[in-house]
Amino acid sequence: xxxxxxxxxxxxxxxxxxxxxxxxxxxxxxxxxxxxxxxxxxxxxxxxxxxxxxxxxxxxxxxxxxxxxxxxxxxxxxxxxxxxxxxxxxxxxxxxxxxxxxxxxxxxxxxxxxxxxxxxxxxxxxxxxxxxxxxxxxxxxxxxxxxxxxxxxxxxxxxxxxxxxxxxxxxxxxxxxxxxxxxxxxxxxxxxxxxxxxxxxxxxxxxxxxxxxxxxxxxxxxxxxxxxxxxxxxxxxxxxxxxxxxxxxxxxxxxxxxxxxxxxxxxxxxxxxxxxxxxxxxxxxxxxxxxxxxxxxxxxxxxxxxxxxxxxxxxxxxxxxxxxxxxxxxxxxxxxxxxxxxxxxxxxxxxxxxxxxxxxxxxxxxxxxxxxxxxxxxxxxxxxxxxxxxxxxxxxxxxxxxxxxxxxxxxxxxxxxxxxxxxxxxxxxxxxxxxxxxxxxxxxxxxxxxxxxxxxxxxxxxxxxxxx
Numbered sequence: 105x106x107x108x109x110x111x112x113x114x115x116x117x118x119x120x121x122x123x124x125x126x127x128x129x130x131x132x133x134x135x136x137x138x139x140x141x142x143x144x145x146x147x148x149x150x151x152x153x154x155x156x157x158x159x160x161x162x163x164x165x166x167x168x169x170x171x172x173x174x175x176x177x178x179x180x181x182x183x184x185x186x187x188x189x190x191x192x193x194x195x196x197x198x199x200x201x202x203x204x205x206x207x208x209x210x211x212x213x214x215x216x217x218x219x220x221x222x223x224x225x226x227x228x229x230x231x232x233x234x235x236x237x238x239x240x241x242x243x244x245x246x247x248x249x250x251x252x253x254x255x256x257x258x259x260x261x262x263x264x265x266x267x268x269x270x271x272x273x274x275x276x277x278x279x280x281x282x283x284x285x286x287x288x289x290x291x292x293x294x295x296x297x298x299x300x301x302x303x304x305x306x307x308x309x310x311x312x313x314x315x316x317x318x319x320x321x322x323x324x325x326x327x328x329x330x331x332x333x334x335x336x337x338x339x340x341x342x343x344x345x346x347x348x349x350x351x352x353x354x355x356x357x358x359x360x361x362x363x364x365x366x367x368x369x370x371x372x373x374x375x376x377x378x379x380x381x382x383x384x385x386x387x388x389x390x391x392x393x394x395x396x397x398x399x400x401x402x403x404x405x406x407x408x409x410x411x412x413x414x415x416x417x418x419x420x421x422x423x424x425x426x427x428x429x430x431x432x433x434x435x436x437x438x439x440x441x442x443x444x445x446x447x448x449x450x451x452x453x454x455x456x457x458x459x460x461x462x463x464x465x466x467x468x469x470x471x472x473x474x475x476x477x478x479x480x481x482x483x484x485x486x487x488x489x490x491x492x493x494x495x496x497x498x499x500x501x502x503x504x505x506x507x508x509x510x511x512x513x514x515x516x517x518x519x520x521x522x523x524x525x526x527x528x529x530x531x532x533x534x535x536x537x538x539x540x541x542x543x544x545x546x547x548x549x550x551x552x553x554x555x556x557x558x559x560x561x562x563x564x565x566x567x568x569x570x571x572x
Contacts, residue, residue, distance in 0.1 A: 147308055154304075155248070161307065163406070170403055172215065174466075179460050180441070183457075185456070201441070229251045232281045252274075262279075263279065286298075390406050402417060478496055
């Protein structure tokens with residue numbers, strides 16, 4: 105019997121029906137083998153746990169913080185739509201939500217709390233506080249982990265129970281006063297699906313990678329040097345060797361050479377921990393997490409985004425974030441705020457909440473590109489000069505101002521054909537040339553009269569001198 109068969113022989117007789125025991129692995133690991141399934145390998149997170157992941161994992165925090173910061177670049181406004189144009193309503197009773205939804209939070213702080221809850225739990229609740237007349241005067245934000253909908257036999261929400269902390273009794277809230285805002289789950293009507301919920305496996309993978317590295321750093325006892333000699337080391341020799349090594353290559357002197365002599369002198373240099381950095385696995389998990397939140401990795405400083413990063417790439421990525429993820433969230437929140445706070449409370453259908461994105465830098469067209477596009481539209485005859493000036497934010501021209509146009513362009517007044525415009529232009533050109541010719545003749549005549557007068561004065565002066 106070989107030594108391998110002795111190591112891997114089965115300890116239990118009559119239990120060799122499985123491949124595991126036949127191989128003898130029960131000797132090393134026992135017989136209680138359990139096959140892991142997906143549910144064992146990956147965690148299942150509750151709403152409360154997902155809400156807290158935002159605070160414990162840097163990639164999730166960075167993605168959500170980037171989205172929240174971008175959303176706050178556009179203020180919320182309450183407007184009325186009409187044919188003459190949208191009109192802001194600062195005196196409307198529901199305008200307070202755009203400024204201070206409640207006494208403790210500005211709208212931007214309210215948004216700072218709302219977005220993380222929606223991104224992690226999938227839904228957050230707006231709790232309306234009403235005055236004696238029954239009109240909403242305060243809007244408070246509640247995490248989904250604090251609110252439990254109680255449904256009847258038909259699946260409709262009868263009321264909400266709100267956890268108030270500690271041993272306090274749960275508050276009972278009417279569905280009319282507790283309004284959910286979240287991303288719907290297509291597979292389960294009435295439920296919500298968060299971006300983080302679909303990325304928990306990637307979170308688990310990256311967490312296990314980080315845990316493995318930390319465990320290796322903590323548990324792996326790896327010496328820096330292995331010093332050998334034929335005779336047994338005495339305590340004094342060990343102390344002396346450590347003292348000399350510390351004096352030569354200790355802290356602040358790492359990397360200095362050491363010199364050995366004698367046939368018995370032997371030192372093995374142990375390489376530091378390596379191969380613990382797995383860029384491929386880290387990049388895969390991090391980029392997938394970024395994708396579910398709609399944030400390019402370069403914007404939050406991840407390695408996968410910085411490998412080929414340039415200022416141009418960063419600017420392009422930021423514009424992509426605003427035109428895609430942020431713009432969609434603005435529209436989504438506009439509709440939800442309008443539904444919850446206006447349609448459910450008022451009969452006015454012409455008013456709504458909108459985000460004012462006119463001053464958002466990342467959505468503005470490059471000035472040079474805009475000027476070039478406006479020029480092409482004007483020279484192509486698609487827009488008028490007045491429209492072109494409006495596009496560039498210029499004031500209307502004043503009387504007497506002169507504009508330069510290429511000679512190959514012909515101004516065509518509205519309602520006239522190209523041939524008619526050519527004739528008018530030719531007449532205008534001839535009139536201008538005739539006028540210019542008359543001006544030149546008049547100028548020459550004035551110059552001649554001036555010369556004659558000067559000559560007359562000169563002759564007169566000479567006659568006076570002779571008389572004297």
